[in-house]
Each structure stands twice: as structure tokens, then as C-alpha cells.
Amino acid sequence: MSMEERIDFYPTHETGGVRFRRGRPLPFGATIVPNGVNFSIFSSAADSCTLVLFRKREPKPFIEIKFPPEFRIGDVYSMIVFDLDYEDLEYGYRFSGPWQPEWGHRFDESKIVGDPYAKVLGGRDVWRAQPDWLDPYQHRARLSFDDFDWEDDKPLEIPTKDLVIYEAHVRGFTAHTSSKVSAPGTFGGLREKIPYLRSLGINCLELLPIYEFDEWENNRQHPETGELLLNYWGYSTVGFFAPKAGYAATGKLGMQVDELKNLIKELHRAGIEIMLDVVFNHTAEGDQRGPYISYRGIDNRTYYILTPEGYYYNFSGCGNTLNCNHPVVRNMVLDCLRYWASEYHIDGFRFDLASILGRDQNGAPLSNPPLLESLAYDPVLSKCKLIAEAWDAGGLYQVGSFPAYGRWAEWNGKYRDAARRFIKSEPGMTGEIATRIQGSPDLYWYRGPTASLNFITCHDGFTLRDLVSYDYKHNEANGEYNRDGNDDNHSWNCGWEGETNDPGVNALRIRQMKNAATLLFTSRGVPMLLMGDEIGRTQKGNNNSYCHDNELSWMDWGAVEKESELLRFFSRLIAFRHAHPALRGDRFFAHRDYVGSGKPDISFHGTRAWQPDWGGRCLAFMLCGQHASPKDSDMYVAMNAYWDGLPFEIPWPSEGKRWRVAINTSMQQPQDIFEGESGPIIESSELIVGGRSIMVLIA
């Protein structure tokens, strides 16, 4: 008997010329089946549910079909509708149920709500195109083919210890006219810049949120400049399963799924993993004043953490908190990540405000959060990198204590702060920086250094250039009188606030950027670089550019030429890290010799060899290469955060070897960084390390 002869592939009901039958409760969402589409959706508290079908972009539905009582199994409504034009279909639901906010119910049958499992969402098809505000259904669920031809592609599974992550914004990366790509600001545009990422040497691209969001959410005009301010970063999810249509050049044709998959396939071909920044802590529905997009109108009490009075807890700082440890929501998150890992070949996920994922249904932190445990042990996700932003806006700070199950890594905020303070010459930082360089064993002693995602800058805060150009944030362009954004930046302007023509200040800034980069790429753990830091991108002192879809946030590709010295330094530095396994170990240093090389795996020094000064501004460390690989070099890194040059006594190299300069941040190109063993040999036992400079020697 062929599949086509199955009796359940034929309709049993008809209304208004549309034929349908009882569906299957699982999987949730809209699934293309022989002859039709299976629609399935959960609601635990609704009285009834109606499927609403539209032709693409039409304001009025062509049919509404109320689920007959026998189509509900448990809390799941399901139905197969036949003979639909998959490409021309948009679907939503109406739910009838109680309006009892004090019990958590906010049903409103007049609203059409979207499917939480929608794989494609229409309504914001072209970035920044004015939406039809009168449309009663703003974010319209559509069907996805999910038949992309991946050929032999699969997630790359690069060992975590070898990753070099580049954090970028899809639009900001190529929106600037200087990018000269065919479709600026899109997945397609990004694809054209893969050669740049390859030559820089990164092997993992982390994208700011690409799940469908509404760039128009909370849009406003700057009171003085009139600049239109948008939700540019996108940390406000409309649909967790749908890629941002406005990020696709082909979004207007509904082909964002293919365009994103093609980008991923090409990244993988270039040896670059892709990691998504995912936001499961809240949704775009805001608090009780917010819109009905989906979850609130389907099962408010299940999807959100509510106060005893039925209001929204706001641990996210964005109006509501997703009820991640409710079993139904937990399964949705799991289904979602499995979908992205299997259907889009995503290599890893970075979880925004991940501590929320460890709160219970009343908001209390759990010691063994079911969601985090499920993600850690999931069979489909087992090779995906899982990285937590281990804090939330409700006061939970879990850097070093995030429930990890041997799987989770963390954005190490302590690394960032210590690195910044050391580089700006704060005294007494040598002890802490020694710990951070080793992968923060104080925080991750039972997890290993790959649990430490090291970074000095990220999208949230100053860029690297601004970190060395501003003492204070300058967020006036955000229209909130400079009240928003972090005040605790540990930044130093090098003697002048903002841009200057002073050659001395500018030279020092270049040096400080090189120092930061050298520290980051010689530290154990996983380094992450912010988009544009390699070419000195500035946001003019703005440390919270979430609302700027303009040149303040965009990467100016003209700087690839103008800042070629910095770019050369970064790409050689990344190559240096890739070349030396001693920099990338996945175990903590033992501080002893366990291979018989005559040297400990790591040793610390000061201006005198073997005598570190715990409390000053100078620190040197030596890595014994043999402890990582029989062929790896020894390495000596002398960091002088004092403002004058200082002599450092160098430990003796191993028998038959001589120290050579690999990096010297006090020099300009080409003497700042050398390829392989082309640097000058050090003849004396003493090294003068310039003020606020780092030297790296290899032997």
C-alpha cells in the first residue's frame, strides 16, 4: 500500500469550501503533510480555539475554522487542512477564554495571535520598511519548506579550546556603503565578507539576535536631532523559530530561511562556526501594556512568570520574564534549539541573561534547573557550544557558579574588568590578572579554562577604541540625557576625552589597543573579539548603541585601509594563537614540570626573573611549550602597565634555544609583530619593555 492510500490523508470535514480533518498533536506548529498542513497548538486554559487563514499580506482572512471539540487531545488543538497553497498562506489563531488578570488569564478572542512554533514570520519583511500599523495581525506566521540542500555540510565541532569568536551584528557588519557588498546589511551581504573573516583568522562568528524581532518596537525620534531610534540590536524576540526576515536580501520574497542557511553553509566551507545570541529570558510582548503577539493570548499563565496579583515579573528589565522552567515552555526552548541545530546547522548558542533560565516558576533561583540540565544533556545539542551570560537584571550574578553540568561556558565579566583595569595601569592588579590569564581557575577550577569566555569588549559597552579614548560614556544620542548605559567602564582616555589630533595621544591609544589584544589572545580560555575592534571602530563614546541603526553602530570598511596597522596586528596575533597550542590548553596549568622539560608549564616573573611583584603594575609569565605539544615553543610574555619603560630580567631559555621577539606593542609596524621566527634575537639577559607595553618572546 502506498502512502497516498492512507485514509487519514483525506478530509472528513468542510467549511466554506475548505476541507480539513482531525490533526496530530505532535509536533507543535504547522507541518506540511501529504495533501495538507497539520496545525497544532497548545493552550491549557482556553475554552476554544479557532484557526485563522490568510492569503499572503491580505488584511482579512479567507477562512476561520473553529476546532471541533473532538480535535482537542489534552491541551492540544490540532487539525489538518487540505489543498493549501503553501507559499501564499499566512495563519494565526484566536483563543477564547477567561479575562482574569488576577488569575493570570488575559484571553481576548478579538486578537489574532501567532504560533510560538512559527518557522517563518511575515510583517517585517524588509528592514525599516514602514509597517501597516492598521493590520490586526502584525507578525504573520507562514510555512517553511525546510528542504535546503546542505550537501555534505554539518556543524564543524571545532574544539572549544581552539575557538576565536568574532561578535557581530548582521546589519551593522555591512550596512555601511563602504562595505561595497551587493546587499548591504543582510545575510547575503555578510556572506560576501567571509574572505575578510578568514583573513582575520577567526573561526567562530557569533551573531547578535537573528530570531524575528520588530525593529520598530519602542521606536521614537531623538528629541533634539530628530534621528529615528529603533530596536537595532534586536534583544526582544517575536518568534523563536523564525529568522529575522529583514536581515535577508530575499526577505521580501519570503526566502530568508534559504538565505540564512546558504550563509551558514558558506561559513562552514570557510572553516568558520556560527553561534547565535539567543534571548529566551523575555519576549517582545512587554508588560500588561504591551501588544498581543502570541504567548500572552495563548496561555499567559504558562508562558510568563507572574506576580501573585497577575502582573509580570521583570527579571529581564524588558517588561516580562519567560517562564522557562515550566515544563511546556522548557520543551519549547528545547524544541527550538534542536530545530536550529539540526535544521540550520548552528554550532553553538550564547544565552542572553541566562540566569533567568535557572529561575523557578515563582522567580526563585534553582540549584538544579531542569532547563539547563536538559540542554546540557540533550542528544541533538550534545556537540553545540552552550555559553551563558551568567547574570540577569533581577540581581542574580552567577559568574563562576552558573549550573554548568560540565557543558556550559560563561561570559567572564571578571576577565573583562580585570583586563581593563590592568591595562589602564591601576596598581595592585597583577595578582588577579595572573589568575585571569590562566583561564580563571578561581572561578572554574572544576570545569577547566574553556568555561571562561574571555573578552575585553562586546556589543554592550565601549568598543575597544572608545575604551582607550573616553573616561566617560557619551550616550546623548540615545535621547535619554546620558542616563542609560553602564557608568562603570574601567576606561581611560589616554589624556584627552574623545577624538584628537595629538599624535602622542593617538600613538598611545594604538598601543593600548594592541596591549588589550595581546593580553586577550595570550590568555587561556576562549577569546572573543567585538566586530570592528580590529580596525579601531568607534561609537564616539556611546556605550549603549542598541537604538542606532546608523553610522554610529555600523562598521566603516574605509578603516580597513586607514587602520591597516591595527588590522595587521590583530590578524597576525590571531595566527600566533592558532600556531601555539600552549596558549590554548583545555586544562589548567599545574605550575610544575610534568614532562621533564626542566621548566614548569607556567611560571610567573617580575622585573627580576622568577620574582613576580604581586601588587605592582608589571607582570611577566613564561609558558613551557613542551607541556602543550612536543614541538611548541616556549613563550615569555612581559607586561609593563607602568608608564615608563622598565628593564625585565629574562629567564634563561632552554638548552640550545634563544629568545626571539614575537610581539612588541611599543613598536610600530612592521616591528610590532613578527611572523614565525622572523623576529630579532635577544642577545642580553635583560629586556627593556616600553612604558604601557607588552613584549612576547618565543624560543
Next chain:
Amino acid sequence: MTFESSEENGIGTVRLAGSLDGKTSPEVREQMRPLLATYSKIILDLSKVDYLSSAGLRLLLLLYREFSAKKGKLALVGVSEDIRTVMSHTGFLDFFTLAGTQAEAVEAVS
């Protein structure tokens, strides 16, 4: 959608005109079926196709795959710049042989 076919020196040429989308794809597929069985070399002329949807692209790939499996050769000709860009962004372009002119297409399948 209109569909015309002709033959010259054992090469079948199919000229499509209009929109190739979810509505017209099944019909085109039916009409192509006997041609795929008849010829080993086919040229698909899309110069009169003004719109190619996701379903249309999938039909082309399906035809290409079916035909290649039978060791047939297929080339596209007259692909507009817009359609070529869409095919490039979505990854479909690499699967096909594209020709600028009918003569080039004949050469490509010969």
C-alpha cells in the same frame, strides 16, 4: 504561465513565460515530464519569467536533479539579473549551468 517547447539537433528547448511559483509549478512539472523522458539535453529559457518564487526555485532544482540522475544535461538561459541575485543569495545558483545566450546554452549541454 505559458509553456512552449521545440527541438533542434536533438536538444529540447523549453520557453517559460510568466511567474514560476507555488501555483504554476505543479503544472510546469507535469508538462516537463514527457520532455525529460524524451531528451538527454534540455535548455530552459527563462528570459520571459518575471518572477521566480521559492517553490519555483525548488521546481528547477528538482528538475535538474531528476534529469542529472538520468545523465541528462540541462542549462538555463535568459536568467535575469534579479533572479540570478536571488539564486545567489539562497544558494541555488551553484547547482545550475547558466548560459548567456542560446548558442552558449547549446554548447553547455553538448
